[in-house]
Amino acid sequence: MKPWGDTGPRIVVTGATGAVGRHLARRLGAGAQARLLVRDAEKAARLGLPDDAVVTGDYQDRSRLEEVLAGADAVFVVTANPLRPADDANILAAARARGVRRAVKLSWTAVADPDATDLIARWNRDSEALLHDSGLDWTVLRMRSPMSNTLAWASAIRKESVVRSFAGDAPTACVDPRDVAEAAARVLTEPGHESRTYALTGPEELTPREQTRQLADVLRRPLRFEELTAEQALTRWRERLPEPLAQALLEVAERRGGPGTGPGHDGEGDLEALLGHAPTPYRQWAADHAAHFC
Template identity: 70%
Template sequence: MTGATGAVGRHVARMLPADAEVRLLVRDVAKARRAGLRGEPVPGDYQDRPGLDRALRGADAVLVVTANPLRPADDENILAAARAGGVRRAVKLSWLGVADPAEDGLIARWNRDAEARLRASGLDWTVLRMRTPMSNTLAWAPSIRAEGVVRALGGSARSACVDPRDVAAVAVRALTAPGHAGRTYALTGPAPISVREQVRELSGVLRRPIGFEELTADQALARWRERLPEPLAQALLEAAVRRAGGASARTEGDVEAVTGRAPEAFASWAADHEPDFR
């Protein structure tokens, strides 16, 4: 597993069958152990071929999770080590925006290229195209705790955001069960929901008022620039503009088709994560 301590990967590690032998490629072994993840932490980085080889040698399947559009070689490095290590199956987390032909920003191009590399890898592949994970709202926790307010761009934009646990459930099936090779799944929540509606749901869970303050595009861009390189900050702004135009509102049925149950709503996710915001 790559991305084992991330929003989706941590749930995959916990959901895998009890008899599965799991290796976790991680930069910080201590962090992985503190997270209580089942599996053997193997130190390494996507640019560290010896670490990738140690993690992938003799494995049957690999979960491919990369996160930096400015490092497109990460996917190829993982796939090259997988081929060398005898891996047969690769399951790749991607972004549902790539299904929109009009979406041609940095993030979409990066994900499309990564998908193309996977399909050309010679491995049995499955692509999981996910909508924005509900866990992204955890970024609001500090301001909710300190000030009782959420500040964001595009408060009325609606997105069919998805519970990372639902994505993980699909990933586990693709990693461990037959019938998923050559498939591309579109993973969303059950209904589109706006930022303002998410804030209201969190207010209800916490049983106290939470305010919402709309950021301007310039304010949001300035915040992203504080922690991200300029190309990524601009890419997030472009994605927010498209989201405001309804690009992320469509729901898909693949979570239920693969798992046999409907995807979880944001209200359920928020209730389960109440301690993170309190």
């Protein structure tokens, strides 16, 4: 593991191969020292993350976490498995033990919705509570669904020119992970964000049907949208996820598609204020990633 240098803030990025973490890792490379904590070094290499900054470890290995966090000024906390609720506690405890001063947590906007009682929302609420009680200077970044989720459609688009999704008329202000990473870099390296919670949302509410139309425009070929039933969607999630997570995703989708889930969201403007420019629209994200769908 490369020792810290003498200039710039020292930041540990957990989840460095994730949708947001990979972009944050590249941003920090220019203006801060970073250790990029990953479980899969080969994936990190495929993503082009700098070898000398990548360190391997598991959130359940407290001693390894302390080793990685030693000497750091801040940690970007990303955990992704509600079935491992101790992960956040381990990261924060290791940070506290090693004298880290700041923690920035990536969370989810559904935490603010009292009707969100699914496993994923409850886990994020509990994780935020741990952060508040950690004794560290904290900031929470609650993001909406990342635009990169629609990469799951890429295979069917390439092979069949079709998008299959449940709750096709449910709008959400999906957000570009690159924008979230830019906001995280600012919060990690600038003062004035302590004890703040930001809601990071995209510039417009779009349904899966509308995203499909925009993708068709970008790709310059017709795409067909097929609505999945709840049972079909659940079957697909069960193929790649444990049953509790599959059920939680169904609850999330059903809540978004129910009555009273139309336009409007808490924290509108938070992302633009952090970035100093308008968030990226979905059409632009799709154009930048068109090669994945061809």
